[in-house]
Amino acid sequence: MRPMSNQKTIVGYTFKSPSLLEEALTHPSLSGSHNYQRLEFLGDRVLGLSVATLLLEAFPGEAEGKLNRRFTALVRRETLAEMSRSLGLVDDLMLTPGAETEGTRTKEAVQADVTEAVIGAMYLDGGFEVADAFIRKHWAPLMKEGPSVHKDHKTQLQEWCQARSLPLPYYKMLDRSGPDHSPVFTIQAIVENKGSATAQGNAKRQAEQAAAADLLATLTGERK
Structure with missing residues (x-):
């Protein structure tokens, strides 16, 4: 304390x-x-x-x-x-x-x-x-x-897919490691037939947001 x-x-x-x-x-x-x-x-x-x-x-x-x-x-x-x-x-x-x-x-x-x-x-x-x-x-x-800068990445990715009549993104937890007080989650964001991205975070939501940001950057060409 x-x-x-x-x-x-x-x-x-x-x-x-x-x-x-x-x-x-x-x-x-x-x-x-x-x-x-x-x-x-x-x-x-x-x-x-x-x-x-x-x-x-x-x-x-x-x-x-x-x-x-x-x-x-x-x-x-x-x-x-x-x-x-x-x-x-x-x-x-x-x-x-x-x-x-x-x-x-x-x-x-x-x-x-x-x-x-x-x-x-x-x-x-x-x-x-x-x-x-x-x-x-x-x-x-x-x-x-x-x-738009403050809109969360999952929402931005979903809206990007909707604007193109693509399947909505979904998320898979690939791994959970580390001690209970400081876990590390590995999450994969997926848009069917378009691609996927994997990221880590100390909370599922954090990892999902990071994965969504990475995938969106790839899909929009911001990451080569």
Whole structure:
């Protein structure tokens, strides 16, 4: 178990109430009530409001349907998990030795929750302006890339097949190795009569996404 942190500053923001940051970085395995779950609930709403406002400002003439697709891409679990990893938020997560051994820190859902919890803590500590500034700094670059960039690779591969009236892709698990707390899955993505690709990951979903990305790159000619 990691010791309770005296940390006050994270991603450039110094908390007036360090206990809020501690709560945001405490996994439920470590505490029955003083953990990130309530702050994650709040952060989800703060993130949604901030991202929706950003999109309205950036795309004043865009229809609601496309705005909604952009919004979904920016607040989806995979995007939040990637943000948690890239900013090092999940590295500071405090949890029990058992949860650590089980690979809890590497789970996308946990990583996404930590991101939202930190946003919720910022909101309570410094108000909406503080949380909004953090979100604008880190989400605006993603927003400019467009919704297709954040669409998961399995969805992109499926849509590519549908557009060409091809059979839908399917996935086979070829192997599972490594210890229980850090497994490695080997997954093959297949489009009948078109090709296949194999990839590995610490979770089935992660390996499937990687295999789908590799196969799509081959099918579209991006990988020679």
